[in-house]
């Protein structure tokens with residue numbers, strides 16, 4: 371009896387709960403000042419021996435302070451622990467960013483990577499044969515999974531891989547006496563790094579528009595192709611989450627005028643183990659190890675973007691690369707050994723820690739497991755598509771690949787924007803999806819669940835999205851304008867922060 375009473379207990383609605391606290395802290399979530407604001411000058415976490423008297427030879431130039439804050443060790447530990455708890459990452463919750471492939475980083479990868487953490491890149495090659503073997507083995511997996519014969523391992527991200535690929539294509543055209551080729555075709559839905567790369571390499575960017583079905587316009591490509599075109603840059607599956615069905619036909623047309631086909635492989639997660647990019651006619655493609663192959667990313671690094679290359683492009687690949695000669699792995703590091711190479715793009719040999727993690731991921735999944743990654747990623751995205759298509763506005767007819775694109779037509783007639791909607795998602799404990807990208811639809815909501823999310827997580831997300839969409843359609847604009855309510859900071863002036871970032875603490879002493 372007493373038991374059932376306890377279960378039916380309801381909090382009296384008359385109790386007013388103020389959200390203001392004496393300290394500014396909320397529950398055990400501590401309001402954190404900057405480390406400089408916690409400075410107690412002269413305090414140090416370490417006992418230093420007295421410094422012997424020295425005679426200064428630099429007079430007025432001697433600094434009185436270098437401005438480091440004085441804190442005890444426990445203060446420093448608490449500061450950084452609290453900051454880390456304010457961070458949201460793939461380990462804290464669902465992170466459905468479209469195009470970015472925010473998937474789980476398996477712990478086995480971390481364990482394996484630790485085994486190699488004390489190597490130095492300048493060690494004699496005879497002492498790092500195991501590490502060179504990892505680079506060579508990963509290269510073998512990448513060429514096997516793409517069907518292309520060569521791979522440049524050193525690029526440090528997808529964007530860096532694009533630079534590598536377009537420089538390689540530029541060198542191949544130059545070697546063939548084709549320097550008049552000054553145009554690169556880029557699809558309208560492309561990631562901004564595609565036109566940026568082409569422009570950085572001195573090319574004129576020509577944009578190919580999308581069809582109403584969200585794919586590239588093949589006729590527009592064919593009309594734009596001539597002997598002045600160096601390359602086309604296409605993403606497949608594209609950033610609308612759709613497979614470019616005419617890709618083989620497009621590749622043939624590109625090759626017929628002597629141009630190269632660069633594929634942005636950021637979305638390889640949807641087709642890994644299912645399709646060989648070489649069979650699609652691709653000459654060059656970057657692979658984001660931090661997307662498809664589960665190495666950690668976010669916060670600007672460390673990424674890794676190896677670039678697979680056709681036989682025609684391979685002689686121009688950057689340095690260094692690993693060859694197996696006279697019974698040992700050897701690094702080819704100098705132009706004297708590889709005179710047609712575009713040279714070095716990065717210090718040392720690439721992101722060794724990421725190579726190790728990616729190879730651990732591949733070997734723990736096996737070839738059948740990698741195929742299942744693609745299948746499950748596509749299944750999860752289509753589950754979301756089906757469940758949400760009558761509540762949000764689906765931009766293009768399904769089925770989709772690994773990500774699903776909605777736009778803001780479902781918010782029409784309300785005073786609510788995609789941004790407001792995303793802020794309300796944060797209150798519900800979900801990192802928002804990619805917004806306002808791709809640019810081919812208005813107010814985009816691009817959702818990529820990846821293969822890692824359970825049905826429970828997806829159902830919770832879907833139910834939350836349905837309730838929020840209903841709330842939005844009832845035009846409860848004030849509710850959305852006030853979101854997020856429960857974050858340590860609420861709406862920030864993001865434009866001002868991007869245009870006038872304050873990157874340096876200035877104390878009164880300065």
Ligand SMILES: *Cc1c(COP(=O)(O)O)cnc(C)c1O
Pocket residue numbers: 469470527528529530561563605609634636637658673674675
């Ligand atoms: C992520 C991404 C890139 C850039 O890759 P980074 O590794 O972030 O430099 C390029 N194109 C597409 C479609 C992407 O999703």
